[in-house]
Amino acid sequence: MQFLRRILLALFVRPVAKLLIGMHAEGLEHLPNTGPAIIAANHNSHIDTLVLLCLFPTKTLDILRPVAAADHFLANPLSSWFSRNIVGIIPLKRKPVFGEDILAEAKEALDEGQILIVFPEGTRGDPEEMAPFKAGIARLADHCPNAPIIPVYIHGAGRALPKGEMFVPMNVSAYVGEPVFWHENRSLFMDELKSAILTLKAQAPPMHWD
Amino acid sequence: MEDTGYFEVALVGAPNPLSIGIAVVFIALIIGTLAAFILPRIQKGKWSDLGPRMYSWWVIVGIIVAALYLGKMPFIVLFGLISFLALKEYLSLAPTRKEDRPIILLAYSAIVVAYWAIAIDEYPFFLTLVPVYLFLGLALAMAWIGRTEGYLATVGIIYWGVVVCVTNVGYVALLMQVPPMELPLQSPTGLVFFLLVITEVNDVAQYIWGKSFGKNKITPNVSPNKTWEGAIGGFVTTFLIIWFLGPVFTPLKGLPLALLGVLLPIAGFGGDITMSAIKRDLGVKDTSNALPGHGGILDRIDSLTFTAPIYFHFLAYFALEKF
Numbered sequence: 158m159q160f161l162r163r164i165l166l167a168l169f170v171r172p173v174a175k176l177l178i179g180m181h182a183e184g185l186e187h188l189p190n191t192g193p194a195i196i197a198a199n200h201n202s203h204i205d206t207l208v209l210l211c212l213f214p215t216k217t218l219d220i221l222r223p224v225a226a227a228d229h230f231l232a233n234p235l236s237s238w239f240s241r242n243i244v245g246i247i248p249l250k251r252k253p254v255f256g257e258d259i260l261a262e263a264k265e266a267l268d269e270g271q272i273l274i275v276f277p278e279g280t281r282g283d284p285e286e287m288a289p290f291k292a293g294i295a296r297l298a299d300h301c302p303n304a305p306i307i308p309v310y311i312h313g314a315g316r317a318l319p320k321g322e323m324f325v326p327m328n329v330s331a332y333v334g335e336p337v338f339w340h341e342n343r344s345l346f347m348d349e350l351k352s353a354i355l356t357l358k359a360q361a362p363p364m365h366w367d
Numbered sequence: 368m369e370d371t372g373y374f375e376v377a378l379v380g381a382p383n384p385l386s387i388g389i390a391v392v393f394i395a396l397i398i399g400t401l402a403a404f405i406l407p408r409i410q411k412g413k414w415s416d417l418g419p420r421m422y423s424w425w426v427i428v429g430i431i432v433a434a435l436y437l438g439k440m441p442f443i444v445l446f447g448l449i450s451f452l453a454l455k456e457y458l459s460l461a462p463t464r465k466e467d468r469p470i471i472l473l474a475y476s477a478i479v480v481a482y483w484a485i486a487i488d489e490y491p492f493f494l495t496l497v498p499v500y501l502f503l504g505l506a507l508a509m510a511w512i513g514r515t516e517g518y519l520a521t522v523g524i525i526y527w528g529v530v531v532c533v534t535n536v537g538y539v540a541l542l543m544q545v546p547p548m549e550l551p552l553q554s555p556t557g558l559v560f561f562l563l564v565i566t567e568v569n570d571v572a573q574y575i576w577g578k579s580f581g582k583n584k585i586t587p588n589v590s591p592n593k594t595w596e597g598a599i600g601g602f603v604t605t606f607l608i609i610w611f612l613g614p615v616f617t618p619l620k621g622l623p624l625a626l627l628g629v630l631l632p633i634a635g636f637g638g639d640i641t642m643s644a645i646k647r648d649l650g651v652k653d654t655s656n657a658l659p660g661h662g663g664i665l666d667r668i669d670s671l672t673f674t675a676p677i678y679f680h681f682l683a684y685f686a687l688e689k690f
Contacts, residue, residue, distance in 0.1 A: 179456075313459060316459075327471075328459035362649075362650075365462030366463060
Protein backbone atom coordinates (compact mmCIF):
# COMPACT_ATOMS: atom_id res chain seq x y z
CA MET A 158 0.00 0.00 0.00
CA GLN A 159 2.87 2.37 0.77
CA PHE A 160 4.12 1.61 -2.71
CA LEU A 161 0.77 2.65 -4.27
CA ARG A 162 0.82 5.75 -2.08
CA ARG A 163 4.29 6.71 -3.31
CA ILE A 164 3.39 6.07 -6.97
CA LEU A 165 0.18 8.08 -6.78
CA LEU A 166 1.88 10.98 -5.08
CA ALA A 167 4.91 11.15 -7.33
CA LEU A 168 3.24 10.46 -10.67
CA PHE A 169 -0.19 11.96 -10.19
CA VAL A 170 -0.75 14.27 -7.21
CA ARG A 171 2.52 16.18 -7.51
CA PRO A 172 2.31 16.97 -11.28
CA VAL A 173 -1.39 17.83 -11.11
CA ALA A 174 -0.79 20.07 -8.09
CA LYS A 175 2.09 21.76 -9.90
CA LEU A 176 -0.16 22.47 -12.89
CA LEU A 177 -3.29 23.60 -11.04
CA ILE A 178 -1.97 25.31 -7.91
CA GLY A 179 1.65 26.16 -8.78
CA MET A 180 2.99 24.74 -5.49
CA HIS A 181 5.61 27.35 -4.72
CA ALA A 182 7.47 26.50 -1.51
CA GLU A 183 10.05 28.29 0.61
CA GLY A 184 12.09 27.14 3.60
CA LEU A 185 12.05 23.46 2.63
CA GLU A 186 15.41 23.04 4.39
CA HIS A 187 13.52 23.28 7.72
CA LEU A 188 11.50 20.12 7.00
CA PRO A 189 12.58 17.06 9.00
CA ASN A 190 13.47 13.84 7.19
CA THR A 191 13.03 11.68 10.27
CA GLY A 192 10.54 11.57 13.13
CA PRO A 193 9.36 12.14 15.70
CA ALA A 194 8.28 15.57 14.50
CA ILE A 195 5.09 17.59 14.10
CA ILE A 196 4.20 19.79 11.14
CA ALA A 197 1.81 22.52 12.29
CA ALA A 198 0.04 24.51 9.60
CA ASN A 199 -2.88 26.89 9.21
CA HIS A 200 -5.98 25.19 7.82
CA ASN A 201 -8.50 26.57 5.31
CA SER A 202 -8.95 23.85 2.73
CA HIS A 203 -8.78 20.14 1.95
CA ILE A 204 -5.89 21.07 -0.34
CA ASP A 205 -3.75 21.85 2.72
CA THR A 206 -3.01 18.19 3.45
CA LEU A 207 -2.04 17.49 -0.16
CA VAL A 208 0.17 20.59 -0.27
CA LEU A 209 2.02 19.43 2.85
CA LEU A 210 2.41 15.87 1.54
CA CYS A 211 3.85 17.26 -1.72
CA LEU A 212 6.49 19.30 0.13
CA PHE A 213 8.28 16.15 1.29
CA PRO A 214 10.52 13.88 -0.79
CA THR A 215 8.72 10.69 -1.81
CA LYS A 216 10.80 8.47 0.47
CA THR A 217 9.72 10.41 3.59
CA LEU A 218 6.07 9.78 2.67
CA ASP A 219 6.06 6.41 4.47
CA ILE A 220 6.37 8.09 7.88
CA LEU A 221 4.08 11.09 7.16
CA ARG A 222 0.73 10.92 8.95
CA PRO A 223 -1.88 13.70 8.67
CA VAL A 224 -4.13 13.83 11.73
CA ALA A 225 -7.68 14.29 10.44
CA ALA A 226 -11.27 14.26 11.72
CA ALA A 227 -12.74 10.74 11.80
CA ASP A 228 -16.36 11.90 11.46
CA HIS A 229 -15.51 13.67 8.19
CA PHE A 230 -13.02 11.41 6.47
CA LEU A 231 -14.35 8.01 7.55
CA ALA A 232 -17.92 9.00 6.61
CA ASN A 233 -18.20 6.43 3.79
CA PRO A 234 -16.18 3.32 2.83
CA LEU A 235 -14.55 4.86 -0.25
CA SER A 236 -13.47 8.05 1.51
CA SER A 237 -12.35 5.94 4.46
CA TRP A 238 -10.20 3.63 2.33
CA PHE A 239 -8.66 6.56 0.44
CA SER A 240 -8.03 8.63 3.60
CA ARG A 241 -6.45 5.76 5.51
CA ASN A 242 -4.40 4.15 2.77
CA ILE A 243 -3.49 6.89 0.31
CA VAL A 244 -3.49 10.07 2.38
CA GLY A 245 -2.37 7.97 5.35
CA ILE A 246 -4.41 9.76 7.98
CA ILE A 247 -4.61 9.09 11.68
CA PRO A 248 -8.35 9.44 12.30
CA LEU A 249 -9.25 11.69 15.19
CA LYS A 250 -12.62 11.32 16.96
CA ARG A 251 -13.86 14.81 17.56
CA LYS A 252 -16.57 13.57 20.00
CA PRO A 253 -14.84 11.05 22.27
CA VAL A 254 -16.39 8.60 24.68
CA PHE A 255 -15.76 9.85 28.26
CA GLY A 256 -12.32 8.98 29.51
CA GLU A 257 -10.95 7.96 26.12
CA ASP A 258 -7.70 9.58 24.93
CA ILE A 259 -8.53 10.69 21.38
CA LEU A 260 -4.86 11.41 20.73
CA ALA A 261 -3.69 7.90 21.67
CA GLU A 262 -3.04 6.83 18.07
CA ALA A 263 -1.25 10.08 17.23
CA LYS A 264 0.96 9.75 20.32
CA GLU A 265 1.77 6.18 19.38
CA ALA A 266 2.82 7.35 15.89
CA LEU A 267 5.17 9.90 17.47
CA ASP A 268 6.63 7.18 19.69
CA GLU A 269 7.27 5.12 16.56
CA GLY A 270 9.21 8.02 15.05
CA GLN A 271 6.63 9.19 12.54
CA ILE A 272 6.01 12.76 11.37
CA LEU A 273 2.54 14.08 12.19
CA ILE A 274 0.74 16.71 10.16
CA VAL A 275 -1.47 18.69 12.53
CA PHE A 276 -3.74 21.65 11.94
CA PRO A 277 -3.87 23.35 15.34
CA GLU A 278 -7.01 25.31 14.43
CA GLY A 279 -8.81 21.95 14.42
CA THR A 280 -11.04 22.81 11.48
CA ARG A 281 -10.90 24.59 8.14
CA GLY A 282 -12.91 27.64 9.24
CA ASP A 283 -13.35 30.76 7.16
CA PRO A 284 -11.24 31.01 4.00
CA GLU A 285 -7.82 32.64 4.44
CA GLU A 286 -8.43 33.44 8.12
CA MET A 287 -6.72 31.82 11.09
CA ALA A 288 -8.93 30.60 13.96
CA PRO A 289 -7.74 30.21 17.60
CA PHE A 290 -5.59 27.11 18.19
CA LYS A 291 -7.02 24.06 19.95
CA ALA A 292 -5.11 22.39 22.79
CA GLY A 293 -4.39 19.12 20.94
CA ILE A 294 -1.09 20.35 19.51
CA ALA A 295 0.15 21.20 23.01
CA ARG A 296 -0.83 17.75 24.34
CA LEU A 297 1.05 16.07 21.51
CA ALA A 298 4.09 18.28 22.07
CA ASP A 299 3.94 17.59 25.80
CA HIS A 300 3.82 13.85 25.14
CA CYS A 301 6.93 13.98 22.97
CA PRO A 302 8.88 17.06 24.17
CA ASN A 303 11.96 16.42 22.03
CA ALA A 304 9.94 16.40 18.79
CA PRO A 305 10.49 19.59 16.77
CA ILE A 306 7.27 21.39 15.79
CA ILE A 307 7.70 22.88 12.34
CA PRO A 308 5.42 25.84 11.54
CA VAL A 309 4.09 26.10 7.97
CA TYR A 310 1.99 28.87 6.52
CA ILE A 311 -0.12 27.86 3.51
CA HIS A 312 -1.16 30.77 1.32
CA GLY A 313 -4.05 30.72 -1.14
CA ALA A 314 -5.54 27.27 -0.48
CA GLY A 315 -8.64 28.79 1.09
CA ARG A 316 -9.16 30.79 -2.07
CA ALA A 317 -8.63 27.84 -4.45
CA LEU A 318 -10.87 25.44 -2.49
CA PRO A 319 -12.78 26.95 0.44
CA LYS A 320 -14.94 24.84 2.73
CA GLY A 321 -18.03 23.57 0.93
CA GLU A 322 -17.27 25.17 -2.44
CA MET A 323 -15.94 24.04 -5.79
CA PHE A 324 -12.27 24.08 -6.77
CA VAL A 325 -10.88 26.97 -8.84
CA PRO A 326 -7.25 26.88 -10.08
CA MET A 327 -5.20 29.42 -8.09
CA ASN A 328 -1.55 29.54 -7.10
CA VAL A 329 -0.93 28.17 -3.61
CA SER A 330 2.35 28.63 -1.74
CA ALA A 331 3.79 27.12 1.42
CA TYR A 332 6.31 28.82 3.72
CA VAL A 333 8.18 26.57 6.15
CA GLY A 334 9.79 28.07 9.25
CA GLU A 335 12.35 27.10 11.89
CA PRO A 336 11.19 24.52 14.44
CA VAL A 337 9.58 25.48 17.73
CA PHE A 338 9.99 23.25 20.82
CA TRP A 339 7.65 22.37 23.66
CA HIS A 340 8.12 24.02 26.99
CA GLU A 341 6.08 23.62 30.14
CA ASN A 342 4.02 26.79 29.83
CA ARG A 343 1.23 25.71 27.53
CA SER A 344 -0.20 29.12 26.64
CA LEU A 345 3.26 30.55 26.03
CA PHE A 346 4.01 27.60 23.73
CA MET A 347 0.76 28.12 21.80
CA ASP A 348 1.48 31.85 21.40
CA GLU A 349 4.98 31.08 20.20
CA LEU A 350 3.71 28.62 17.59
CA LYS A 351 0.98 30.95 16.43
CA SER A 352 3.35 33.89 16.06
CA ALA A 353 5.80 31.65 14.16
CA ILE A 354 3.07 30.86 11.62
CA LEU A 355 2.01 34.52 11.42
CA THR A 356 5.63 35.57 10.82
CA LEU A 357 5.72 33.17 7.85
CA LYS A 358 2.50 34.73 6.57
CA ALA A 359 4.37 38.02 6.12
CA GLN A 360 6.51 36.34 3.38
CA ALA A 361 3.45 35.53 1.29
CA PRO A 362 2.30 37.91 -1.44
CA PRO A 363 -0.56 40.20 -0.39
CA MET A 364 -4.00 38.77 -1.01
CA HIS A 365 -6.67 41.09 -2.35
CA TRP A 366 -9.81 39.14 -1.65
CA ASP A 367 -12.89 40.23 0.27
CA MET B 368 0.37 20.42 -46.71
CA GLU B 369 -0.56 18.45 -43.58
CA ASP B 370 -0.17 19.53 -39.96
CA THR B 371 3.05 17.68 -39.46
CA GLY B 372 4.57 18.69 -42.77
CA TYR B 373 6.21 21.94 -41.77
CA PHE B 374 9.48 20.63 -40.60
CA GLU B 375 9.88 18.14 -43.35
CA VAL B 376 9.90 21.23 -45.52
CA ALA B 377 12.17 23.01 -43.08
CA LEU B 378 14.66 20.20 -43.00
CA VAL B 379 14.86 19.64 -46.73
CA GLY B 380 17.34 21.74 -48.70
CA ALA B 381 19.92 22.74 -46.14
CA PRO B 382 21.08 25.22 -44.99
CA ASN B 383 17.63 26.45 -44.05
CA PRO B 384 17.44 29.91 -42.40
CA LEU B 385 15.21 28.50 -39.65
CA SER B 386 17.69 25.77 -38.73
CA ILE B 387 20.45 28.39 -38.76
CA GLY B 388 18.27 30.65 -36.57
CA ILE B 389 17.67 27.91 -34.03
CA ALA B 390 21.37 27.07 -34.03
CA VAL B 391 22.17 30.77 -33.37
CA VAL B 392 19.71 30.79 -30.44
CA PHE B 393 21.48 27.79 -28.92
CA ILE B 394 24.88 29.44 -29.46
CA ALA B 395 23.52 32.54 -27.67
CA LEU B 396 22.36 30.30 -24.81
CA ILE B 397 25.81 28.75 -24.55
CA ILE B 398 27.46 32.20 -24.52
CA GLY B 399 24.97 33.37 -21.89
CA THR B 400 25.66 30.30 -19.79
CA LEU B 401 29.41 30.90 -20.00
CA ALA B 402 28.78 34.53 -19.00
CA ALA B 403 26.74 33.29 -16.04
CA PHE B 404 29.81 31.36 -14.88
CA ILE B 405 32.40 34.07 -15.56
CA LEU B 406 30.77 37.48 -14.90
CA PRO B 407 29.79 36.92 -11.23
CA ARG B 408 33.46 36.14 -10.53
CA ILE B 409 34.66 39.37 -12.16
CA GLN B 410 32.05 41.80 -10.82
CA LYS B 411 30.81 40.40 -7.52
CA GLY B 412 27.10 40.84 -6.81
CA LYS B 413 26.21 42.53 -10.08
CA TRP B 414 25.32 39.41 -12.08
CA SER B 415 24.01 37.06 -9.38
CA ASP B 416 20.63 36.47 -11.07
CA LEU B 417 22.22 35.45 -14.38
CA GLY B 418 22.80 31.78 -13.43
CA PRO B 419 19.17 30.83 -12.63
CA ARG B 420 18.05 33.10 -15.46
CA MET B 421 20.09 31.12 -17.99
CA TYR B 422 18.90 27.83 -16.54
CA SER B 423 15.28 28.91 -17.09
CA TRP B 424 16.16 30.09 -20.62
CA TRP B 425 17.37 26.58 -21.50
CA VAL B 426 14.07 25.11 -20.28
CA ILE B 427 11.97 27.72 -22.12
CA VAL B 428 13.89 27.43 -25.40
CA GLY B 429 13.96 23.63 -25.18
CA ILE B 430 10.18 23.39 -24.78
CA ILE B 431 9.38 25.97 -27.47
CA VAL B 432 11.77 24.48 -30.04
CA ALA B 433 10.43 20.98 -29.32
CA ALA B 434 6.84 22.19 -29.85
CA LEU B 435 7.85 23.98 -33.07
CA TYR B 436 9.37 20.76 -34.37
CA LEU B 437 6.31 18.72 -33.37
CA GLY B 438 4.05 20.88 -35.54
CA LYS B 439 0.92 22.96 -35.45
CA MET B 440 -1.35 21.21 -32.93
CA PRO B 441 1.28 20.55 -30.23
CA PHE B 442 2.34 24.19 -30.55
CA ILE B 443 -1.26 25.42 -30.15
CA VAL B 444 -1.69 23.18 -27.08
CA LEU B 445 1.57 24.49 -25.60
CA PHE B 446 0.41 28.09 -25.96
CA GLY B 447 -2.98 27.16 -24.47
CA LEU B 448 -1.04 25.87 -21.47
CA ILE B 449 1.04 29.05 -21.32
CA SER B 450 -2.17 31.11 -21.41
CA PHE B 451 -3.56 29.02 -18.55
CA LEU B 452 -0.45 29.45 -16.38
CA ALA B 453 -0.34 33.19 -17.11
CA LEU B 454 -4.03 33.73 -16.38
CA LYS B 455 -3.74 31.67 -13.18
CA GLU B 456 -0.84 33.85 -12.03
CA TYR B 457 -2.81 36.98 -12.80
CA LEU B 458 -6.04 35.84 -11.12
CA SER B 459 -4.12 34.64 -8.05
CA LEU B 460 -2.75 38.16 -7.52
CA ALA B 461 -5.51 40.41 -8.84
CA PRO B 462 -8.16 41.71 -6.45
CA THR B 463 -11.39 39.74 -6.77
CA ARG B 464 -14.31 39.25 -4.40
CA LYS B 465 -15.41 36.10 -2.57
CA GLU B 466 -18.53 35.89 -4.75
CA ASP B 467 -16.43 35.93 -7.93
CA ARG B 468 -15.13 32.35 -7.77
CA PRO B 469 -17.59 31.06 -10.44
CA ILE B 470 -16.66 34.08 -12.58
CA ILE B 471 -13.03 33.05 -12.35
CA LEU B 472 -13.93 29.60 -13.69
CA LEU B 473 -15.77 31.36 -16.53
CA ALA B 474 -12.65 33.43 -17.19
CA TYR B 475 -10.62 30.20 -17.55
CA SER B 476 -13.14 29.00 -20.14
CA ALA B 477 -11.78 31.76 -22.40
CA ILE B 478 -8.69 29.57 -22.92
CA VAL B 479 -10.74 26.65 -24.22
CA VAL B 480 -12.83 28.90 -26.48
CA ALA B 481 -9.94 30.93 -27.92
CA TYR B 482 -7.64 27.97 -28.59
CA TRP B 483 -10.50 25.94 -30.00
CA ALA B 484 -11.12 28.77 -32.48
CA ILE B 485 -7.40 28.77 -33.34
CA ALA B 486 -7.27 24.98 -33.70
CA ILE B 487 -10.25 24.85 -36.07
CA ASP B 488 -8.84 27.86 -37.93
CA GLU B 489 -11.84 30.16 -37.42
CA TYR B 490 -10.28 33.62 -37.25
CA PRO B 491 -13.64 35.46 -36.84
CA PHE B 492 -14.46 33.27 -33.83
CA PHE B 493 -11.06 34.08 -32.33
CA LEU B 494 -11.66 37.81 -32.83
CA THR B 495 -15.15 37.88 -31.36
CA LEU B 496 -15.96 35.04 -28.97
CA VAL B 497 -13.60 36.02 -26.15
CA PRO B 498 -12.99 39.77 -26.60
CA VAL B 499 -16.66 40.58 -27.31
CA TYR B 500 -18.98 37.84 -26.15
CA LEU B 501 -17.16 36.44 -23.15
CA PHE B 502 -16.70 40.08 -22.11
CA LEU B 503 -20.48 40.48 -22.13
CA GLY B 504 -20.99 37.07 -20.53
CA LEU B 505 -18.64 37.87 -17.64
CA ALA B 506 -20.39 41.16 -16.95
CA LEU B 507 -23.80 39.50 -17.12
CA ALA B 508 -22.83 36.59 -14.90
CA MET B 509 -21.39 38.94 -12.29
CA ALA B 510 -24.54 41.05 -12.32
CA TRP B 511 -26.53 37.83 -11.89
CA ILE B 512 -24.52 36.88 -8.80
CA GLY B 513 -25.67 40.19 -7.47
CA ARG B 514 -22.99 41.87 -5.38
CA THR B 515 -22.81 45.43 -6.68
CA GLU B 516 -20.09 46.79 -4.39
CA GLY B 517 -16.89 46.67 -6.44
CA TYR B 518 -18.77 45.31 -9.46
CA LEU B 519 -17.35 47.56 -12.18
CA ALA B 520 -13.78 47.36 -10.92
CA THR B 521 -13.90 43.55 -10.79
CA VAL B 522 -15.44 43.19 -14.26
CA GLY B 523 -12.58 45.33 -15.57
CA ILE B 524 -9.89 43.47 -13.61
CA ILE B 525 -10.97 40.04 -14.84
CA TYR B 526 -11.45 41.17 -18.44
CA TRP B 527 -7.99 42.74 -18.59
CA GLY B 528 -6.44 39.43 -17.54
CA VAL B 529 -8.43 37.45 -20.10
CA VAL B 530 -7.47 39.69 -23.03
CA VAL B 531 -3.80 39.92 -22.09
CA CYS B 532 -3.25 36.27 -21.16
CA VAL B 533 -5.59 34.54 -23.60
CA THR B 534 -6.35 36.65 -26.68
CA ASN B 535 -2.98 38.39 -26.96
CA VAL B 536 -0.94 35.26 -26.25
CA GLY B 537 -3.28 33.38 -28.60
CA TYR B 538 -2.03 35.47 -31.54
CA VAL B 539 1.27 33.58 -31.33
CA ALA B 540 -0.54 30.26 -31.83
CA LEU B 541 -2.75 31.79 -34.53
CA LEU B 542 0.37 32.48 -36.61
CA MET B 543 0.64 28.71 -37.09
CA GLN B 544 -2.50 28.93 -39.26
CA VAL B 545 -0.86 31.19 -41.85
CA PRO B 546 -0.85 29.29 -45.17
CA PRO B 547 2.72 28.11 -45.97
CA MET B 548 2.51 29.26 -49.60
CA GLU B 549 2.17 32.88 -48.46
CA LEU B 550 5.52 32.74 -46.67
CA PRO B 551 9.14 32.98 -47.81
CA LEU B 552 10.15 29.82 -45.91
CA GLN B 553 7.02 27.93 -46.97
CA SER B 554 6.24 27.35 -43.28
CA PRO B 555 4.65 29.44 -40.47
CA THR B 556 7.22 28.00 -38.06
CA GLY B 557 9.72 30.62 -39.22
CA LEU B 558 7.13 33.35 -38.66
CA VAL B 559 6.54 32.26 -35.05
CA PHE B 560 10.24 31.75 -34.44
CA PHE B 561 11.03 35.28 -35.67
CA LEU B 562 8.35 36.90 -33.45
CA LEU B 563 9.59 35.07 -30.35
CA VAL B 564 13.23 35.85 -31.12
CA ILE B 565 12.77 39.58 -31.79
CA THR B 566 10.56 39.98 -28.72
CA GLU B 567 13.05 38.27 -26.43
CA VAL B 568 16.11 39.82 -28.09
CA ASN B 569 14.47 43.21 -27.53
CA ASP B 570 14.09 42.41 -23.80
CA VAL B 571 17.60 41.04 -23.49
CA ALA B 572 19.16 43.86 -25.54
CA GLN B 573 17.48 46.48 -23.35
CA TYR B 574 18.70 44.63 -20.26
CA ILE B 575 22.28 44.40 -21.53
CA TRP B 576 22.45 47.99 -22.85
CA GLY B 577 20.90 49.20 -19.61
CA LYS B 578 23.27 47.20 -17.38
CA SER B 579 26.27 48.38 -19.38
CA PHE B 580 25.50 52.05 -20.07
CA GLY B 581 22.30 52.86 -18.15
CA LYS B 582 22.23 56.23 -16.34
CA ASN B 583 19.02 58.20 -16.90
CA LYS B 584 15.86 56.59 -15.60
CA ILE B 585 13.05 56.35 -18.12
CA THR B 586 10.18 55.24 -15.87
CA PRO B 587 11.32 56.13 -12.32
CA ASN B 588 7.95 55.39 -10.70
CA VAL B 589 6.96 52.22 -12.51
CA SER B 590 10.20 50.40 -13.28
CA PRO B 591 13.19 52.22 -11.73
CA ASN B 592 15.79 49.90 -13.28
CA LYS B 593 14.88 50.92 -16.84
CA THR B 594 16.98 53.63 -18.46
CA TRP B 595 16.88 55.67 -21.65
CA GLU B 596 20.23 54.18 -22.62
CA GLY B 597 18.87 50.64 -22.23
CA ALA B 598 15.63 51.38 -24.05
CA ILE B 599 17.20 53.17 -27.01
CA GLY B 600 20.05 50.68 -27.31
CA GLY B 601 17.50 47.87 -27.29
CA PHE B 602 15.21 49.58 -29.81
CA VAL B 603 18.06 50.15 -32.27
CA THR B 604 19.35 46.59 -31.87
CA THR B 605 15.89 45.14 -32.47
CA PHE B 606 15.23 47.48 -35.40
CA LEU B 607 18.40 46.32 -37.13
CA ILE B 608 17.53 42.65 -36.61
CA ILE B 609 14.00 43.17 -37.93
CA TRP B 610 15.26 45.19 -40.89
CA PHE B 611 17.91 42.71 -41.98
CA LEU B 612 16.28 39.39 -41.08
CA GLY B 613 12.61 40.33 -41.55
CA PRO B 614 12.66 39.57 -45.30
CA VAL B 615 14.09 36.11 -44.59
CA PHE B 616 11.39 35.01 -42.12
CA THR B 617 8.36 37.16 -43.00
CA PRO B 618 6.69 38.32 -46.23
CA LEU B 619 7.15 41.98 -45.11
CA LYS B 620 9.54 44.37 -46.85
CA GLY B 621 10.14 48.08 -47.42
CA LEU B 622 8.15 50.64 -45.47
CA PRO B 623 5.86 48.21 -43.58
CA LEU B 624 8.92 46.29 -42.40
CA ALA B 625 10.63 49.51 -41.28
CA LEU B 626 7.45 50.54 -39.45
CA LEU B 627 7.31 47.18 -37.71
CA GLY B 628 10.98 47.62 -36.82
CA VAL B 629 10.12 50.89 -35.06
CA LEU B 630 6.85 49.84 -33.42
CA LEU B 631 7.56 46.30 -32.25
CA PRO B 632 10.45 47.17 -29.88
CA ILE B 633 8.38 50.03 -28.40
CA ALA B 634 5.44 47.63 -27.96
CA GLY B 635 7.72 45.14 -26.18
CA PHE B 636 8.88 47.88 -23.84
CA GLY B 637 5.21 48.85 -23.36
CA GLY B 638 4.23 45.30 -22.35
CA ASP B 639 7.11 45.24 -19.90
CA ILE B 640 6.29 48.50 -18.09
CA THR B 641 2.54 47.78 -18.14
CA MET B 642 3.14 44.56 -16.22
CA SER B 643 5.51 46.48 -13.92
CA ALA B 644 2.73 48.99 -13.21
CA ILE B 645 0.34 46.16 -12.38
CA LYS B 646 2.88 44.50 -10.08
CA ARG B 647 3.53 47.81 -8.29
CA ASP B 648 -0.21 48.30 -7.86
CA LEU B 649 -0.61 44.79 -6.40
CA GLY B 650 2.46 45.11 -4.18
CA VAL B 651 4.48 42.20 -5.61
CA LYS B 652 7.92 42.04 -7.21
CA ASP B 653 7.27 39.03 -9.46
CA THR B 654 4.04 37.45 -10.68
CA SER B 655 5.16 34.06 -9.28
CA ASN B 656 8.31 31.98 -8.90
CA ALA B 657 7.63 29.57 -11.75
CA LEU B 658 10.80 30.53 -13.68
CA PRO B 659 13.86 30.94 -11.44
CA GLY B 660 15.74 34.16 -12.29
CA HIS B 661 12.83 35.57 -14.30
CA GLY B 662 9.94 35.39 -11.82
CA GLY B 663 6.62 34.18 -13.13
CA ILE B 664 5.36 33.18 -16.58
CA LEU B 665 3.80 36.65 -16.91
CA ASP B 666 7.12 38.31 -16.10
CA ARG B 667 8.61 36.46 -19.06
CA ILE B 668 5.79 36.95 -21.58
CA ASP B 669 4.79 40.51 -20.63
CA SER B 670 6.43 41.97 -23.76
CA LEU B 671 4.99 39.21 -25.94
CA THR B 672 1.43 40.11 -24.90
CA PHE B 673 2.00 43.45 -26.67
CA THR B 674 4.22 42.39 -29.58
CA ALA B 675 2.19 39.35 -30.71
CA PRO B 676 -1.01 41.20 -31.75
CA ILE B 677 0.98 44.01 -33.46
CA TYR B 678 3.13 41.53 -35.39
CA PHE B 679 0.10 39.51 -36.43
CA HIS B 680 -1.94 42.53 -37.56
CA PHE B 681 1.02 44.00 -39.48
CA LEU B 682 1.34 40.73 -41.38
CA ALA B 683 -2.41 40.46 -41.87
CA TYR B 684 -2.77 44.01 -43.19
CA PHE B 685 0.35 44.34 -45.31
CA ALA B 686 1.15 40.85 -46.50
CA LEU B 687 -1.24 37.98 -45.87
CA GLU B 688 -4.20 37.29 -48.10
CA LYS B 689 -5.87 34.89 -45.69
CA PHE B 690 -6.30 37.27 -42.76
